[in-house]
Amino acid sequence: MDILRFATAGSVDDGKSTLIGRLLYDSKAIFEDQLEAVERTSRDRGTEYTDLSLLTDGLRAEREQGITIDVAYRYFATPRRKFIIADTPGHIQYTRNMVTGASTADLAIILIDARKGVLEQSRRHAFLASLLRVPHLVLAVNKMDLVDYSQERFEEIREEFTSFASKLNVGDLTFIPISALNGDNVVSRSENMPWYLGTSLLHHLENVHIASDRNLTDVRFPVQYVIRPQRATDHAFHDYRGYAGQVAGGVLKPGDEVMHLPSGLTTRIASIDTFDGPVEEAFSPMSVTLRFEDDLDISRGDMIARPNNQPSVAQELEAMICWMADGVKLTPRTKLTIKHTTRTARALVRDLHYRLDVNTLHRDEEATSLGLNEIGRVSLRITQPLFVDDYSRNRTTGGFILVDEATNGTVAAGMVMDAH
Amino acid sequence: MLQRDYTTSQLDVLEAEAIHIMREVAAEFERPCLLFSGGKDSIVMLRIAEKAFWPAPIPFPLMHVDTGHNFDEVIEFRDRRTAELGARLIVASVQESIDQGRVVEQTGRRASRNRLQTTTLLDAIEAHEFDAVFGGARRDEEKARAKERVFSFRDDFGQWDPKNQRPELWNLYNARIRKGEHIRVFPLSNWTELDVWDYIRREGIEIPSIYFAHTRKVFERDGMLLPDADVVQRGDDEPLFEAVVRYRTVGDMTCTGAVQSPATTVEEIIEEIAVTRITERGATRADDRSSEAAMEDRKREGYF
Numbered sequence: 001m002d003i004l005r006f007a008t009a010g011s012v013d014d015g016k017s018t019l020i021g022r023l024l025y026d027s028k029a030i031f032e033d034q035l036e037a038v039e040r041t042s043r044d045r046g047t048e049y050t051d052l053s054l055l056t057d058g059l060r061a062e063r064e065q066g067i068t069i070d071v072a073y074r075y076f077a078t079p080r081r082k083f084i085i086a087d088t089p090g091h092i093q094y095t096r097n098m099v100t101g102a103s104t105a106d107l108a109i110i111l112i113d114a115r116k117g118v119l120e121q122s123r124r125h126a127f128l129a130s131l132l133r134v135p136h137l138v139l140a141v142n143k144m145d146l147v148d149y150s151q152e153r154f155e156e157i158r159e160e161f162t163s164f165a166s167k168l169n170v171g172d173l174t175f176i177p178i179s180a181l182n183g184d185n186v187v188s189r190s191e192n193m194p195w196y197l198g199t200s201l202l203h204h205l206e207n208v209h210i211a212s213d214r215n216l217t218d219v220r221f222p223v224q225y226v227i228r229p230q231r232a233t234d235h236a237f238h239d240y241r242g243y244a245g246q247v248a249g250g251v252l253k254p255g256d257e258v259m260h261l262p263s264g265l266t267t268r269i270a271s272i273d274t275f276d277g278p279v280e281e282a283f284s285p286m287s288v289t290l291r292f293e294d295d296l297d298i299s300r301g302d303m304i305a306r307p308n309n310q311p312s313v314a315q316e317l318e319a320m321i322c323w324m325a326d327g328v329k330l331t332p333r334t335k336l337t338i339k340h341t342t343r344t345a346r347a348l349v350r351d352l353h354y355r356l357d358v359n360t361l362h363r364d365e366e367a368t369s370l371g372l373n374e375i376g377r378v379s380l381r382i383t384q385p386l387f388v389d390d391y392s393r394n395r396t397t398g399g400f401i402l403v404d405e406a407t408n409g410t411v412a413a414g415m416v417m418d419a420h
Numbered sequence: 421m422l423q424r425d426y427t428t429s430q431l432d433v434l435e436a437e438a439i440h441i442m443r444e445v446a447a448e449f450e451r452p453c454l455l456f457s458g459g460k461d462s463i464v465m466l467r468i469a470e471k472a473f474w475p476a477p478i479p480f481p482l483m484h485v486d487t488g489h490n491f492d493e494v495i496e497f498r499d500r501r502t503a504e505l506g507a508r509l510i511v512a513s514v515q516e517s518i519d520q521g522r523v524v525e526q527t528g529r530r531a532s533r534n535r536l537q538t539t540t541l542l543d544a545i546e547a548h549e550f551d552a553v554f555g556g557a558r559r560d561e562e563k564a565r566a567k568e569r570v571f572s573f574r575d576d577f578g579q580w581d582p583k584n585q586r587p588e589l590w591n592l593y594n595a596r597i598r599k600g601e602h603i604r605v606f607p608l609s610n611w612t613e614l615d616v617w618d619y620i621r622r623e624g625i626e627i628p629s630i631y632f633a634h635t636r637k638v639f640e641r642d643g644m645l646l647p648d649a650d651v652v653q654r655g656d657d658e659p660l661f662e663a664v665v666r667y668r669t670v671g672d673m674t675c676t677g678a679v680q681s682p683a684t685t686v687e688e689i690i691e692e693i694a695v696t697r698i699t700e701r702g703a704t705r706a707d708d709r710s711s712e713a714a715m716e717d718r719k720r721e722g723y724f
Contacts, residue, residue, distance in 0.1 A: 002427050003430045071567070075559070075610070075612045084610055099587075100589055103590045104589075104591075211425055211426050214426070224444065224447060227473060240475055246439075274471070287437075287443070396591070399589065399590045401587075401592045408594070
């Protein structure tokens with residue numbers, strides 16, 4: 001059994017909570033005491049139906065105001081897979097939360113109301129999913145029961161969205177007509193839409209192939225922590241020196257020739273160690289400890305790659321930025337702390353090339369700043385070299401965060417473009 | 421060449437993520453500590469710490485906030501496990517906080533030291549100048565926790581502000597704080613109760629005996645089975661009876677209920693959980709039942 005992480009985009013009006021509630025309920029991930037609490041609260045508020053959004057809206061302010069403030073993580077499992085849902089709110093702080101939820105997602109579900117068709121917000125959701133390089137996109141055309149399960153309506157929406165999506169980088173796009181309220185095509189195929197020959201949503205989630213979404217080609221191992229057990233009572237480990245980290249790309253094997261960055265020196269992998277014994281290969285997302293044949297000066301923030309396949313060593317970065325701070329804006333000359341893999345440095349915003357309108361994809365080249373939830377293209381100068389790949393090639397070595405040095409808040413998510 | 425499928429099992433993914441989190445903390449903080457209660461989640465967390473730094477010893481101390489109302493079996497387990505690892509254990513005592521007048525003991529039948537723990541915990545964090553504190557909390561446990569970050573920022577007063585959390589993207593964690601502030605770190609955020617049990621089974625990890633079915637004198641209150649113990653005040657209208665029970669969570673005797681169960685092995689517990697229809701906290705924790713936002717309110721004050 002593996003894990004699929006998916007993000008759901010859409011507002012309460014699209015039936016998102018109903019859909020999540022149904023997936024959780026039908027997979028028995030909602031428990032009786034949780035359901036009772038939700039039913040009780042719904043009754044107290046005078047709602048006629050059981051408001052399943054109350055399951056995810058856990059904070060006092062959310063329940064009082066009937067809004068979702070933050071990304072909520074929900075869990076369910078079927079015999080085939082474990083699922084982690086990043087449920088992102090539809091209204092408040094939308095971009096920031098969707099970017100956060102999408103950053104780790106293997107798949108995003110975008111809900112569309114069959115009556116309303118492709119709206120501005122559907123396009124925004126799709127754009128953000130493609131910006132964050134979520135490998136699989138599902139367009140769930142919901143409320144099919146309210147359009148008489150019309151194939152014609154479904155095809156109209158499919159054509160309109162496909163034409164828009166061709167402008168984006170969407171790897172795998174699947175359309176599923178559903179009714180979350182009635183359960184059509186959610187867990188099992190619906191008899192109300194015999195014209196639909198695809199699978200149910202849950203079947204798709206259970207079977208979509210994600211193992212090859214990871215980069216298994218370019219060896220990237222950001223050194224996270226040096227393990228030197230000098231205090232170990234066992235003398236066998238007295239001279240042990242291992243480099244711990246989580247594999248970010250490629251497949252590593254003992255005996256492989258590797259290159260250390262920034263030194264550019266090469267050596268071979270002597271052993272790939274874990275608590276449970278040495279392993280014959282390591283790939284993303286394994287956390288392992290490497291030992292090398294030669295004694296090199298290696299520390300946290302360094303990168304292990306292959307002599308003939310290295311990341312860019314860059315002090316000038318081109319990146320798309322999603323600004324997430326309230327109050328302060330990003331402007332040229334802003335100085336920030338950058339965290340990229342295991343390396344932390346300082347960054348100076350050299351230039352803001354344009355601000356992108358997430359609804360129309362229009363590039364405003366006159367823009368002089370980025371405010372909360374705005375996305376733009378910037379040039380950064382970094383105080384020390386970073387070992388980067390294009391975000392489109394590797395989400396781990398292409399993604400970074402920016403931290404405000406005054407407040408220590410995380411103020412931006414960044415994606416490396418045109419690394420060379 | 422044979423094409424190999426690089427699928428990774430859910431427990432391996434969760435373990436790798438938790439190890440990554442622990443190493444980030446060890447690398448980026450001066451004085452971390454790991455909260456170890458002897459409960460199953462903190463036992464799993466301790467195993468992850470062992471794995472993350474092997475063959476070196478765990479590079480931070482363990483801390484237990486001892487209410488004085490713990491089960492004997494759990495305290496015995498705590499001390500034994502700590503000794504096996506050669507780890508340093510700090511015991512922060514709620515009784516001492518009471519004796520020093522830092523907190524006032526509740527009175528009456530429903531008196532519990534649950535809420536008092538927060539003061540003891542925050543005092544200890546301050547006294548030891550801990551800047552990162554590992555907790556075993558999971559997001560599937562409770563709806564306020566479902567929204568908490570892996571690196572959860574706490575201000576000078578140890579408070580959590582759920583509306584003002586740092587965005588958390590990819591596997592990049594923001595460890596920056598000022599002196600006096602700290603980060604609560606939850607490496608098991610993405611684990612479910614079933615994952616924890618599956619992991620205990622797979623790793624063959626020992627857990628305290630009270631997790632398994634045993635015969636115990638109990639009484640019923642609010643649909644929960646509370647144990648017969650000196651520290652638990654029982655009314656005349658709450659008769660004792662013997663039952664075969666086990667614990668799904670381990671907390672204070674005063675507020676942790678047992679469930680009737682014949683499960684004597686980890687396998688049987690997993691079978692039971694797979695079909696149960698009530699959450700572990702809903703079934704067994706009086707502390708979460710006091711209001712809709714009981715957990716959120718306690719967390720804001722600095723609770724685990």
